[in-house]
Amino acid sequence: MFSIVDDWLAELYYLLITFPAVAVIVRRFHDIGRSGWMALILIIPVIGQIMLLFFMTNDSEEGTNQWGPNPKHQEPFERSVSH
Numbered sequence: 001m002f003s004i005v006d007d008w009l010a011e012l013y014y015l016l017i018t019f020p021a022v023a024v025i026v027r028r029f030h031d032i033g034r035s036g037w038m039a040l041i042l043i044i045p046v047i048g049q050i051m052l053l054f055f056m057t058n059d060s061e062e063g064t065n066q067w068g069p070n071p072k073h074q075e076p077f078e079r080s081v082s083h
Helices: 002-031 036-043 047-056
Strands: none
Touching: 002 036, 002 047, 036 047
């Protein structure tokens, strides 16, 4: 009886973890100036994971690309203090 519940909980856990993981991968591809559709390289066995590791370790593009400004290379936030 517990194996059915355990299987169901495991599937729910994997489903809940998959969406944020894909969002992080797509965001990282946008940071390096590539389309989020490049995440589909994970479908390719072994080579896809190696390519993903390569892309995820690349440095971000400096400045702004078509997906917006690079948070790593922005000016530091200046706080105004009012007395």
